[in-house]
Amino acid sequence: xxxxxxxxxxxxxxxxxxxxxxxxxxxxxxxxxxxxxxxxxxxxxxxxxxxxxxxxxxxxxxxxxxxxxxxxxxxxxxxxxxxxxxxxxxxxxxxxxxxxxxxxxxxxxxxxxxxxxxxxxxxxxxxxxxxxxxxxxxxxxxxxxxxxxxxxxx
Numbered sequence: 001x002x003x004x005x006x007x008x009x010x011x012x013x014x015x016x017x018x019x020x021x022x023x024x025x026x027x028x029x030x031x032x033x034x035x036x037x038x039x040x041x042x043x044x045x046x047x048x049x050x051x052x053x054x055x056x057x058x059x060x061x062x063x064x065x066x067x068x069x070x071x072x073x074x075x076x077x078x079x080x081x082x083x084x085x086x087x088x089x090x091x092x093x094x095x096x097x098x099x100x101x102x103x104x105x106x107x108x109x110x111x112x113x114x115x116x117x118x119x120x121x122x123x124x125x126x127x128x129x130x131x132x133x134x135x136x137x138x139x140x141x142x143x144x145x146x147x148x149x150x151x152x153x154x
Contacts, residue, residue, distance in 0.1 A: 004058045007051070008037055018055060019120055021127045022085070026116055031057055034127070048147075049101065052118065064098040067114055069150070070143045076117050076132035086121035086128060094122040102140065110147075111140040 003013045019034045031054040038050035048069060054060035067074040076097070083090055097119050099112045114137035120127035 063101040070146045078130040087124035096120040
């Protein structure tokens with residue numbers, strides 16, 4: 001299927017690349033189907049920032065990233081009942097945990113939302129965004145300096 005996007009032009013998306021979020025994403029509950037966009041020359045695991053692109057809304061593309069890149073030991077506490085909606089044998093599932101980013105004009109103010117991770121079962125292509133019960137996780141965790149230090153090899 002062809003998907004129109006504002007930022008990436010027209011893209012060809014195969015059925016197996018469509019991710020279903022039955023409850024949508026927080027703030028975007030009307031959109032249920034998304035796909036991941038990332039550098040085609042890299043594997044998903046090697047990509048720092050990727051995009052969660054809505055299938056039916058060209059302007060809805062959220063930058064997301066693996067929170068482990070900027071917050072070692074990230075381990076959100078979430079309700080089992082919510083995670084179990086992603087499929088059977090969730091303990092053995094191929095899960096992708098990502099967090100949305102805010103990338104303002106002034107890049108030094110870039111943040112990641114550790115409080116509301118997106119969890120995708122890559123085996124079933126079902127996803128959910130949850131609110132982590134961890135009190136120490138911030139909605140706007142600053143990441144600019146952390147990413148720069150990684151880029152510089154520190």
